[in-house]
Amino acid sequence: MAERQRWLAGLSDERRLSDKTVEAYxxxxRQFLHFLTGHLSGPVRLSDIHSLRPGDLRGFLAARRKAGAGARTLGRGLAGLRSFLRHLEKKGLANAAGASAVRSPKQPKSxxxxxxxxxxxxxxxxxxxxEEPWIAxxxxxxxxxxxxxxxxISEALDLTPSDFSGAPTALRIHGKGGKTRVVPLLAAAIDAVRAYEKLCPCHLVQDGPLFRGAKGGKLQAAIIQREMQRLRGALGLPDTATPHALRHSFATHLLAGGGDLRTIQELLGHASLSTTQVYTGVDSARLLEIYDRAHPRA
Known part of the structure; x- marks a missing residue:
């Protein structure tokens, strides 16, 4: 369906959604159109989409739930379908009201x-x-x-030697959705990168990837994930100790040390403060301590 390809291209080029989000949508x-093919017992036409009812969408969500999809997957799928139908509605090819009438699955709090x-x-x-010192x-x-x-992890692997040229005090990070943020660079991080650069056998081009794989290409995230898995076994850490958990730890420990949510939001590159606020649930003990110390009636 040509309009679907135009919509997907617009998500990437105009709305600047991340590649992973576009792939998911x-x-x-695609799964929805496949469902409709069976649901309608024939090829899907634009006229079929134009006359969609809320029941058709609920049927799709029920089929996906039966196939094992969780609430987050279903919520994202419904969001993608709403976006696609709004695109068609703007061109007079569909009515998005049916999708708006379907309630999103309740998301588990995690x-x-x-x-x-x-x-x-x-x-x-x-x-x-x-065993290889440079890989270590x-x-x-x-x-x-x-x-x-x-x-x-994707942001770390996108860094180049030029990001560490001279005596850097901060990194300019290009995050999700093309958003750029500036993150202070700790001395320990600079030292770790310098130690790697000194041992790395690859010729590191200034604008090329800083972190290289064993064969000289750009380092893949799976390698670091496997290294973290090995560290979990060696140090007796839980399965939740993943590379991304280190990012969570960064935010949680800053909050515990007195950092404010707005600053942490900027450092993490979150578009919305509500995304960052999840860390207040992680460190509720710290918040109660601040409350007891600062509130006049405490």
Missing amino acids: ERDT LPKPLTDKDALTVVTHEALS ARNAAVLTLLYGCGLR
């Missing part, structure tokens, strides 16, 4: 699972498990950036 709408400050420090200072230094540098700067 493409998959969700809190980030950060490491304790002691465990996080152990991870980034533990002697790496690789590389892994240590990546993990230090995740915890020390609150980076997503």
Whole structure:
């Protein structure tokens, strides 16, 4: 369906959604059209989409739930379908009212699972498990950036040697949706990167990838995820101790140390403060301590 391809292109080019979000919306709408093919017993035409009823959408969600999709997946799928139908509605090809009438599945409340400050420090200072010194230094540098700067793993692996040229005090990070933020650079992170650069056998081009794989190409996230898995086993950490948990730990430990939510929001690159507010649930003990100390009636 040509209009679907135009909509997907607009998500990437005009709305600047992340590649993963666009891929998910493409998959969700493809599954919906496949469902409609069986539901209507024939190929799907624009006229079929124009006359969609809320029951058709609920039927799709029920089928996806039966196939094992969770509430988050279903909610994202419905959001993608609403966006697609609004695109068609603007062109006079469909009516998006039916999708608006369908209530999104109730999302489970889940809190980030950060490491304790002691465990996080152990991870980034533990002697790496690789027998190759340069690979051990590389892994240590990546993990230090995740915890020390609150980076997503993709953001760390997108860094270039030019980001560390001279005597840098901050990193300019290009995050989700093309948003750019500035993150202070800790001395420990600089030292870890310098140790890796000194040992790395690859020729590091200034605008090329900083972190390289064993064969010289750009380092893949799966390698760091496997390294973290090995560290979990060596240090007796829970399964929730993942590379992304180091980013959660960064935010939680800043909040525990007195950091304010607005600053943490900027450092993490969250578009909405409500996304950052989840960390207040992680450190409720700290908030109660502040309340008891600061509130006049406490």
